[in-house]
Amino acid sequence: MSQEQTKKIEYIAINDLIPYVNNARVHSEEQILQIASSIKEFGFNNPVLIDKGNGIIAGHGRVYAARKLGLEGVSGSPRGRSEGGVGLCRQNEPNQEV
Secondary structure, eight states: OOHHHHTOOEEEEGGGOBOOTTOOOOOOHHHHHHHHHHHHHHOOOSOEEEOTTSBEEEOHHHHHHHHHTTOSEEEEEEOOOOHHHHHHHHHHOOOOOO
16 A cells, blocks of 8 residues: 555545444443544544445444534545455554543
8 A cells, every 4th residue: 555545534424434343342332422522622633444345444433423423424544455454454453442
């Protein structure tokens, strides 16, 4: 992937995003509210990582929180990775949402 692709941030409609059904991270309602509070106070500073099909790689909690705030879209970083690369990204994504 080129350096230009890794820096690409887009506005993506929440309704266009597809949650990953096997996402191991489950957010409690309290965590979603904490994330929403952070977004409200500081803005959306950490883009959601998405695959080439608009599937969420990382950032499910941010998307749920943004939806709770009534936002129509989020900042996202599209990743044109192979399925193997997406799997590695999902495994290695640091815990950033608590």
